[in-house]
Amino acid sequence: MIQTINQTKPKSLLYLDGVSVSFDGFKALNSLSFVIEPGELRAIIGPNGAGKTTMMDIITGKTRPDEGQVFFKGDIDLTQRDEAEIANLGIGRKFQKPTVFESHTIWDNLELALNRRRGVFPTLFYRLTADDKARIEEILSTVRLSARRDDLAANLSHGQKQWLEIGMLLAQEPELLLVDEPVAGMTDAETAETAILLKEIARTRSVVVVEHDMGFIRELGVKVTCLAEGSVLAEGSIDFVSSDPKVIENYLGR
């Protein structure tokens, strides 16, 4: 097992090995290991408290693991870097609760997310170029918000905020996208559209989706990892995972 994982490390986009972290004695992650390939779309499921959000916190630098290795693109050690550095390396994250800049317009939200130099002075003297404009227009139409570009983000519906946040992640041009419950609170029609959108996005980059909605995951039709109590319980196709007796007992059965 160890050997195979070491062989896959240089080729993988994201590589977690034996990651553990505990908060006040509670083991949130317990020797978690898995690998994401370049261009892969992966769904992660699991009961509440399985460590899904903690895993994202570790990958994006918000939490430091007590032990274990986290590597990006083979040899970049993520445990030594902070959020901003990791974001600039090309890992984007969508929060569980849609988080956009409410007092900015939709356009400004995307402009801020755009993958340009983010220091104090580059932003102070930044001017919107024709290229950047075209890119923002393109993202606006991808997330279907073109008509509302000048509205404040605060005035969007819940589902539209989720989409705007996905649009912001696209503007960031990450190689790996971590998406936490993208369809929570969405209508069925919005959910179906989001599945199409995520599949579209996954054509050019890797995406990890954490979701509870089994219908949505079936719609995505991708490899599924089921977490429970901080480690991997089962991994495979949705049919394989959902017929696993351990998964049924720990998650689906409840």
Added chain:
Amino acid sequence: MITSFLLRSLDRSIVTVVAILLGLAVAIPALNLLTAPDHPLHVPTYLVSLFGKYLTYALLALALDLVWGFCGILSLGHAAFFALGGYAMGMYLMRQIGARGSYGNPMLPDFMVFLNWKELPWFWQGFDMFWFAALMVVLVPGLLAFVFGWFAFRSRVNGVYLSIITQAMTYALLLAFFRNDMGFGGNNGLTDFKDILGFNIQAPGTRAALFAASAVTLALCLVLTTAIVRSKYGKVLVAVRDAESRTRFLGYRVEHIKLFAFTVSAMMAGIAGALYVPQVGIINPGEFEPGNSIEVVIWTAVGGRGTLIGPIVGAILVNGGKSIFTAAFPEFWLFALGGLFVFVTLFLPKGVVGTVSAYLARRKAHRRAADAENARDNLVAEPMAAE
């Protein structure tokens, strides 16, 4: 590039305020110097200095608005940066006294002779030169803010905790400057100034010039802060205020973003202090009083947080009110100030300027909608009618 950076974001309201300030910079000195004392429009010299003082307070409030209104950093220590700028200017003014002090020592200020000091401490060197003092006016507060902010923002000290440590900072400085051994005149501070740049500091002409300098500086700083907050950097500031972790996960170094605004703001506060001291004629440790910093927050809140013009209006309104009130009913001023803050927080959360501009925007939108409706009703197909 700098000029276009400064000018590209100006809008009508900012230009109006800048024009008013520049107009005042000419009008008030003219009315003071060129009219006879019995002329109905004559502005007496004491009022010129009083108005000048208000303008330096307005600059301090503007500085606070940059960090509080736009980045959500509620600094309760901005009076400390103001006082440090004031002390730097005060040291220059002390050195200008020369041998005209009570003890007639050409090198040492009176309080040092009194304390039996034999030579000028190293940190007083250079303050006989105006350019050096002017540099220190921005560098000392800027450096303090940079170091303080570096540690605070890197350790992610936020919200009320940050406010508390800024209070602690100004209180620590208050205690330090009270000590005679510090070499800043202790309890009495620095006073009895004679000249500034070779001009008699009491002369009406000098007072008028100081007023004009305050008005022009305030106008320049207003243009600068407008350029900062309307740039992409300014949008990042607001983003940090509204959703700090989102900004961080987009790849912005939030601590650098905050640090720049905090340092620029402290430098502006220092300039305000430097303009304040020659107009009031004294600087003492009382300026570090924690309550002073809190008052700045009240001015900003009354005028309208995050509006740039608001803090200027707020500082002038509240201090004007204070001057009138403390003369008429001295014992009620603090109640009035407290009541004002409660009233504004409850009923005008956007402050005076914020409320007025929201009302104007609503009326404009209303009129536009009505116009559009009329245009439809009259079947006038001219697109101009919708304007």
